[in-house]
Amino acid sequence: METGSTREYAGKKILELGAIIPNLCVVGADLNKSTFTNLFAAKYPDRFFDVGIAEQNMVNIAAGLASSGKIPIVSTFAVFGSTRPMDQLRVGVAQSNLNVKVILTHAGLITGEDGISAQSLEDISLFLSLHSFSVLVPSDAYEAQAAVELAVNTPGPFYVRLSRPAIPIINKEDIKLKHGGSNIMVEGSDISILACGYMVHHAIEASRVLKEKHGISAKVVNVYSLRPIDSEMILNCASKSRFILTVEEHFKYGGLHSLVSQIVTQNNPVKVHSVAMNNYAESGTTDELVKKYGLDSQSIVEKVLANLN
């Protein structure tokens, strides 16, 4: 299966957008080789600012640039760009609804060997807690490029969540995303699996196994936009499924499961089960970690079967 890393493809897209959007700037914090914003830095050095290992400073500098008509991208790892400058994101960006694009890499469990300090399992929840932020969680390298393009071209603050390792490509190269949209990846009639980010391809594989080995028809929806979220799609799933299963590479609370549960309970109550992280993990490879912590396709299959019986 073809693979690509979301951070690398996003970095190439940022470089490409630099040529057509003269107001596009990047503010980085000494991780620009790893986030691939060094590509933009090499081509547009006057629009690239490396503020050193100073994430709080980075966020307010971006706010100042945005207030002067620039479109700044804030670039670092998800763990450093979310928890550390949360106050700056809240007061400095969200409360003024400034046009700042926070594009963070190395999110989630699959950052892997660096261990729990580097595994960002809270970022979606934190950015969703900032009222004016849109939140995009792309599922592969091409969708990451589309997410960057959507964020840069749509006014207002955005968070785009990217990963470290190369992950399977499941979308077409020319995919376009809609602000508040979602995509049906697999049609199905018994249950609905709503997934985001890296977990979408595991959900697709789980759906295949459920059909071929167990005769269960599982719809898979790629919920790439967590805010705004495609409520219509979720309610449609709720009305036509025995239950919904949300699948995310993030803590259970404050992410996709919480959002879907809120929408369903207020409109069309149906059980919403969850595959997500329930504790801090440890160092390990991607494959080892997703297996041990119950995020692989087999874990999704087992969760579905357990709840059907």
Add this chain to the structure above:
Amino acid sequence: MGFCLNINEIKELAKSIRIDILNMTSNANSGHPGGSLSSTDILAVLYGDILKYDSKNPKWEDRDRFILSKAHACPVLYAALAENGYFEKSELLTFRKLNSRLQGHAHIKTPGVEMSGGSLGQGLSFGVGVALSAKLDKKNYKTFVLLGDGELNEGQIWEAIMTAKKYKLGNLVAIVDKNGIQNDRFTHEVMDLNPLPEKWKSFGWECFEVNGHDVKSLIEVFQSINFENSKPKVIIADTIKGKGVSFMENNPDFHGKAANPDQLKQAIAEINNH
């Protein structure tokens, strides 16, 4: 653009701003008079003489930017804006009230307010972003950021100080309202900043020291700035918290407390008789 008032006119402007601050905070029965009164002469000089702006076109793209990092001192900013035509003076009494544009801490919904604040330590970084933008756009406007001395406890300020030096932001002016008192106690008791000028200089900034209540000296120091050199500038203004009201001066109690009705009468009389 701007008013280019003479010294006596600026002193009268400062008097009006002080009375506005007292009326606003007492009417709201809350707010921060102490740190507003310590900044008053600085803002009177900036809005009366130094800054280029058009109060009828607050978003004029070539305006100088004034950023209030110590956003709890917003009464002084709202008063300076109202006294200079950004909005009606009558609106000042809506300060901290429901449906008002004049929020408890500065917010960009008020015409003339450049940055939403309320959490200390963020304004100098924001100012760096604005000053970088001016350089990118080859604009001549200047960026002024007013900081509290207590605010310099925040580590982020020193991150911004290093960044301004790195990017040679000669178009950026920080002003420290050095009133010596922060929320709980005297600044030297909470976290001694001395020697403050040496700290800024060692970070590559050009440093000026001035009596923050001497209008003539303030004008001279702002006018002496050479924006052609690439060093960012800091003006350390020695001030008195609660300046102009005897029972508020150097009194930590009036950092975040308004005068009661009797105190308000006395305070306004003192300012008028000064």
